[in-house]
Amino acid sequence: MSLKSERRGIHVDQSELLCKKGCGYYGNPAWQGFCSKCWREEYSKARQRQIQEDWELAERLQREEEAAYASSQGAPSLTFSKFEEKKTNETKRKVQTVKKFFSPSSRAAPKKVADSQEVKASSPSINRQTSLETERASKDFIDFLKSFRKPGQDILKQCRGFIESMQHKKELSIEEQSECVQDFYQNMVDRLQTHSTFKGSSERIDKLMDQIENFIMTRLYKNVFCPETTDDEKKDLAIQKRIRALHWVTLEMLCVPVNEEIPEVYELVVKAITAVIEMDSRRVPREKLTCITQCSKQIFNAIKITKNEPASADDFLPTLIYIVLKANPPRLQSNIQYITRFCNPSRLMTGEDGYYFTNLCCAVAFIEKLDAQSLNLTQEDFDRYMSGQASPKKQDSEEWSPEACPGLKQMYKNLNLISQLNERQQKILSDAKQLEKDLIDWSEGVTKDIEDIIEKYPLEIKPRGQPVAAIDSDNVENDKLPPPIQPQVFIG
Amino acid sequence: MASAGAGGGKTYSFKVVLLGEGCVGKTSLVLRYCENKFNDKHITTLQASFLTKKLNIGGKRVNIAIWDTAGQERFHALGPIYYRDSNGAILVYDITDEDSFQKVKNWVKELRKMLGNDISLCIVGNKLDLEKDRHVSVEEAEVYAESVGAKHFHTSAKLNKGIEELFLDLCKRMIETAQAEERAKGNGNGQSANTRRGVQIVDDEPQQQSSGGCCS
Secondary structure, eight states: OHHHHHHTTOOOOOOBBBBBOSSSSSGGGTTTTTTHHHHHHHHHHHHHHHHHHHHHHHHHHHHHHHHGGGOOOOOOOOOOOOOGHHHHHHHHHHHHHHHHHTTTTTTHHHHHHHHHHHHOOOOOOTTTTTTTTHHHHHHHHHHHHHOOOHHHHHHHHHHHHHHHHHHHTTTOOOOHHHHHHHHHHHHHHHHHSSSSSTTOOOOHHHHHHHHHHHHHHHHHHHHSSSSSSHHEEEEEEEEHHHHHHTTTHHHHHHHHHTTTHHHHHHHHHHHHHHHHHHHOOOOOOHHHHHHHHHHHHHHHHHHHHHHHOOOHHHHHHHEEEEEEEEEOTTTTHHHHHHHHSSOOOOHHHHHHHHHHHHHHHHHHHHHHOOGGGGOOOOOHHHHHHHTTOOOHHHOOOHHHHHOOHHHHHHHHHHHHHHHHHHHHHHHHHHHHHHHHHHHHHHHHHHHHHHHHHHSSSOOOOOTTSSSSTTTGGGGGGGSSSOOOOOOOOOOO | OOOSSSSSSSSSEEEEEEEEOSSSSHHHHHHHHHOOOOOTTTOOOBBBEEOOOOOOOOEEEEEEEEEEESSGGGGGGGGGHHHOOOOOOOEEETTTTTHHHHHHHHHHHHHHHHHTTTEEEEEEOOOOOGGGGOOOOOHHHHHHHHTTTEEEEEEEETTTTTTHHHHHHHHHHHHHHHHHHHHHHHHOOTTTHHSSSOOOOOSSOOOOOOOOOOOO
16 A cells, blocks of 8 residues: 555656756756756856866966066976866866766776776877866965975975976886985975075974975876886785685674774774775875874774773774775775885874874785784684685674674665565465466366266257157147046945 | 984984783883873873874983884784884883793894894883782893893883883983984995885785685
């Protein structure tokens, strides 16, 4: 009954499903009632307008900047100024937006989009990576440098010159490129330390170095992240596969001091997972580090709630390992390598970020080498779990797994319902069969009965000329018959 | 390794790793040192795995970053990733636990092998308040420490004993090492290149998981 009324509830008139523009195709609420084609048209108009405005803004900024730094003569024109390539950039920007939607987890999908878009923007430019992101990075950088006046100009000149020189070093091995960047950082720090403006304020130098890293690495990212000359990608796939194979590892095996049954803790775990996945979508090594730090902070919070004391490394590392296993962060090795090669070393070596990064490296190393012993399992169990022949969750306790995760719980509930439904279905089916059989039996029985009866009392057909009542037919003459002879009694 | 700050007053930044088996009180030790807290119900500190402390020793500013390490046996192999580029190491054992002292010996061997004499070592017998249950003799520990060029300290995080001294001494020795290195750098300028590389994972032998081993 209720089903019926529900169905009536969502019934929509056919005409409402069609595209608002009336092109005859179906529309979609996600596209505000347009069909995909009309939506794209509408949307791109709006986009076009906005892009136009953005570019005007960028152009203006560019002019201002050019004017401001005119004095710094032939600054190597590495070019966020190639406006003749506007077309390319527009398309590029679209790709960026799409990427943002899909990232961080899926890599393949945006790539496809990017490819198709790039086909349209057929003019290949040397300066592909000039995307909105780099634009923004340069704008921020320039704004930041303005506060330093003259030395600021010098720094900008240096950085641009460096990026330009890196364009010619693409052929070098990644290690050599990393060396170049590291040398550049080192030189900058050395020069800043002796410069009168910055002397004695290491905080300002740190801040400036962060900005320099932002500016440089946003631009170099495309060329130096997971370069084809290395086996970074292969390693990415290897660790990804490894983590997938270890999907069965539980909190208990790793002795993780986190109780996921507390909803608050569970939420923190999810946040930590999100943060570590997010790392892949950042371009600047420092920002990637920030993601790791955020992930770590969530872990500390989770431990704090569970254990009610500050987390030590004994607690932290297993939890981080667990999070990495759960998250399976995209391009993990590439990211680690990239950070190692191109992060400002002072941050990586002693700072808090560096500590968490080191722990992440440890987690990865642990996962790579993990064996039965490190999970306190017997070799047989470990092998069985690895090959998927058994799952520890079912054996351990049936209470645990559904309780831990609301999704699983719901799934088990649904499975249960489905199996009940299935049972009923079976019953109905067999009942129907029975009914059919009964019907057939019954009709056969009736037929048989009739046949029996027919057999027993066969129909006799008498010749036609002899009427059935022949004996009495001439009753008329009966009257003429003499009366029956009366019996005579003889006494004798 | 010690990155000197801006020209005028020098600021040293040191990385100190904290090594030792689980439950020897590493965390309590640093928490006591950096926050002066022990088993406090109202500890607001979120974590005790990475803590920093600023010191002023004889006019020299020193920032130390204390890196706690996971002490469980299963993480032992990860040690090199942690103690890479560290200036000092604090090796903690529990005076009531003979095993934990053995672990310290292993660590010392490893550290000396990997980092040579660039690293200043402190061996620390913690839980001095449990003197009556002592299982590691004072003489043995001190003789051993001396034999490997480390300083030995007795501490109690519970009673706040010996901790300040421990860190002060360690800092002094790290400053000495850093100064010696600077002088060496002044002579031959070739060392700076390899001191500033970041952390790298050392893949010495990717272990293969054979999945068919159980059938025989």
